[in-house]
Amino acid sequence: MSKCIQGLSLGVLCLVLVSTISGALSHEGSVALSHEGVGRKQNVTYDGRSLIIDGRRELFFSGSIHYPRSTPDMWPDLIAKAKEGGINVISTYVFWNAHEPVEGKFNFKGRYNLVKFIKLIQKQGLYVILRIGPFIEAEWNHGGFPYWLREKPGIIFRTDNQPFKYYMKRYAKMIVNMMNKNELFAPQGGPIILTQIENEYNNVQQVFKERGADYVQWAGNMALKLNTGVPWIMCKQKDAPGAVINTCNGRNCGDTFTGPNSPNKPSLWTENWTAQYRVLGDPPSQRPAEDLAFAVARWFSKHGTLVNYYMYHGGTNFGRTTSSFVTTRYYDEAPLDEYGLVREPKWGHLRDLHRALKLSRKALLWGTHSNYSLGHQLEARVYQNSEKNVCSAFLANNNTREAATIYFQNVPYYLPPRSISILPDCKTVVFNTKKVNAQHNARTFHHVKDFSKGMRWKMFKDxxxxxxxxxxxxxxxxxxxxxxxxxxxxxxxxxxxxxxxxxxxxxxxxxxxxxxxxxxxxxxxxxxxxxxxxxxxxxxxxxxxxxxxxxxxxxxxxxxxxxxxxxxxxxxxxxxxxxxxxxxxxxxxxxxxxxxxxxxxxxxxxxLLGEKLEVYNPRSSKKVKWVDAKGHDHEPLIWYKQ
Known part of the structure; x- marks a missing residue:
């Protein structure tokens, strides 16, 4: 039937829309592995519209959780809270210098048990994006490169350099073989649906001139020859070669992404920054839930089919794992804070957004897109498919200061400043990015014990x-x-x-x-x-x-x-x-x-001598002569213990 869209000052624009979709609001679609599907072999392909799992298009809501930045006993709860928040994919880097601190000596235990982490994700029915790198940046010490790599004769990192390419390929192949051995790729029945090679190389590519361009081609083609059975991605890499998908990183990829470098590749957003990592001296980082939701809604309204929140849980940079001046507390302002506690309203508002987008799944993935201006900084983005009898609309007010009332299908809709309303059936607003219905919470700390009073401290002077x-x-x-x-x-x-x-x-x-x-x-x-x-x-x-x-x-x-x-x-x-x-x-x-x-x-x-003696180790500290610390306040190079 004929329907009309009317803006505030542009008169009436008419177009043909389908009738009301019966039952659209109750259909969210299944976008994660069901428990019955865990362990089932699945083919992963893609086209210009989306990733395709066993012939089925999907919308993907991914959250970055890095296994070394939390403890293994935290992993199941973090994954469960992410799933409850509407996440159906967990993304993680692989940390080379954590796994091979000494050449040829590997560590995959404790916080570095990558296989265990992936299997726990699979157990809860979620998919995995494995960002192998091996350069990861990630505010991680040395960008993930082990120190011993620096000492290889003639080596130059991340360019068309034979020594570097040799060790990079050897490491990437080792990780892929480990995943294959544990049958963790989707075609084997595992949860891994995407793998990443390199990381944000466009940021430094021009430094290496033609060798940089050659390196990109080598890295992509090297990765494609590894036996993963799933697509490869390169984030922020406009010239990603062949079948490697170039993806976007940033806060507003719906506006900044120039698009895939081939019409046969989907639009994927691999890093949507939920706040900002902090360096020493920084104040707390803030990114409102409303701003995050607006960016995500805009992305999916403009052909995006995967978003990854970086970070969904940041966690802790334990020990000496952090990069220069970055604090041990990492992305504490993410939907799950440093301790894995839900941070509201960010977690709940994004959960509600994911539900609204799932209701729009059929139209987004199979519909034809139309865009209509409804006035200055006002627009409607509509997806419809008459054969599937679906229609979804995104009504946007891009003005950051003024609210607006627009007419869509002769019905008035109120839009707060810089907001998007999602109408899964082109009639009913189920979510507006500016209207937060999630509860608010505040984290407080209580002293369990005051260690400065009434306690006798011992000291060891370095x-x-x-x-x-x-x-x-x-x-x-x-x-x-x-x-x-x-x-x-x-x-x-x-x-x-x-x-x-x-x-x-x-x-x-x-x-x-x-x-x-x-x-x-x-x-x-x-x-x-x-x-x-x-x-x-x-x-x-x-x-x-x-x-x-x-x-x-x-x-x-x-x-x-x-x-x-x-x-x-x-x-x-x-x-x-x-x-x-x-x-x-x-x-x-x-x-x-x-x-x-x-x-x-x-x-x-x-x-330091104290490091050599391991005075921080309860067993080793017993071998050290500790003396009463009273009267030695503010002296330098003092180790204290209680």
Whole structure:
């Protein structure tokens, strides 16, 4: 029958729409593995409209949950809460440096038990996107690359470089073989429906010029030859080769994605950022539930069929796994917070959105799309299929400040500012992105015990090494990463200088200045084993400097510097050349002028004594002599225990 769409100021636009769809609101469609389907072999293909599972088109709502950023006992609950929130796919990276910290020695236990994690996902009837990388970025130490890879002769990461390609292929093949052995790909009866090679390479490709373009083609074609049986993707990679699907990352892919690089590939959104990871010093990151819902509704109204929330649960960067300056708390503002608790209204509002989109599934996947302007920044996007007797509409107000009332099929609809209303039957509004019906909650913390009162603390004082006792001594300041080889955050630099009585300032009130330049993240300074001060860089500015007045004595003086890092860089071109550590040391204000210590004999010690003794380990700590900490408040280099 003939129906009309009327805008506020454009008069009437007429088009032919189908009649009301009987029972449309009750049909959500099955977009996850049923319990009966767990273990059933499924063929995964795609076309220009969507991924196709055993000949069936689907809408996919994916959530990123990284297995190393939570504990194994948390995994079942995280997966269950994601499923309850309307998620039917779990996406995860694979973390090379966690699994192969030493070349040829693998770790797939505990938090790194990838196979167990995937099987738990399958057990709850969800699919998996496996982002193999092996470069993952992910605010993860070294972008996932193991340190030993840096030391391979002639290697240059992520370009048309034979050593790098050899190790990358070897690792990717090992992961694929592991998945095959455990029958985890969909054609084997497993849950994995997509695999990813590389990660956001467009961000650095131009740095490597033609070698970058050649590398993209090699990486994609190498992946296609691996035996997965499921499609491969490359995110943010416009020139993804052959059958590899290029996908979008960002906050508003409905507007920023230029589209697949082939009409035979579907539109997939592999990272919809639910907040923002935080670096040290950052305030809490916020992204309203309404903004997230608007972006997702817009994506699906513009031919999108898969969205992945990055992160759905961020979790914790345990130990030394985080990248430079990134906090241990990761995406705490995601729908599931750091502890796996539901964060409302974000979790509930997205759950309601997923339900509304599932009601529109048939029209979205089999309907013909039409777009109609209803006035300035007002539009209707309609999907209909007369053969299947379905019609769904998305009514959008893109104005960020003003609400509007529009007429669609001669019926008025109120649209709040920057909102989309979803009408699964082209008549009934079941969801508006701006109208939040989910409950709100707040997380509070309660002190279980105050450790600062009424408790006797024990202490162990770490030692400052002497130059002559250090294992490495030379006239060069060693580069931090190369010296520590990612085994610790700490590197000692120590040297001795002789100062004559005539070298010191005549007035006691005037003191020489210790000036240190560093490419590390922080440094503590000591003179004659006394603490003189600290300084640090930040996520934006590097290098940084330490400038502190010091007290010197006639004769021999000991200068000690403790260089520290908070993770390796996780991105950028030529990552194998990234450096850290002390680069320059001067003493200014001496009567003889500025003294440059860079050519002194420097001793180097990797790590702290407390680390070597494992004082943090309950068993090992018993072998250490602990003393009463009373009276030692605020002293440097102290380990405390209760």
């Amino acid at each position: 030692s400052i090494p002497n130059t002559e006792d250090t294992p490495v001594q030379n006239s060069l300041l060693l580069e931090h990463y190369n010296a520590t080889k990612d085994t610790t955050d700490f590197l000692w630099y120590t040297t001795n200088i002789d100062v004559g009585s005539n070298d010191l300032p005549l007035l006691n009130s005037i003191k020489p200045i210790l000036q240190v330049a560093s490419w590390g993240h922080a440094v503590h300074g000591f003179v004659n084993d006394l603490y003189v001060g600290s300084s640090h860089g930040d996520h934006v500015q590097s290098p940084f400097s330490l400038n502190k007045p010091i007290t010197l004595k006639p004769g021999k003086n000991k200068i000690s510097l403790l260089s520290m890092t908070t993770g390796f860089p996780n991105s950028g071109g030529y990552m194998e050349h990234k450096i850290a550590g002390v680069s320059k040391v001067l003493i200014q204000g001496l009567m003889t002028g500025t003294q440059d210590l860079i050519n002194n004999i420097w001793g180097h010690q990797v790590g």
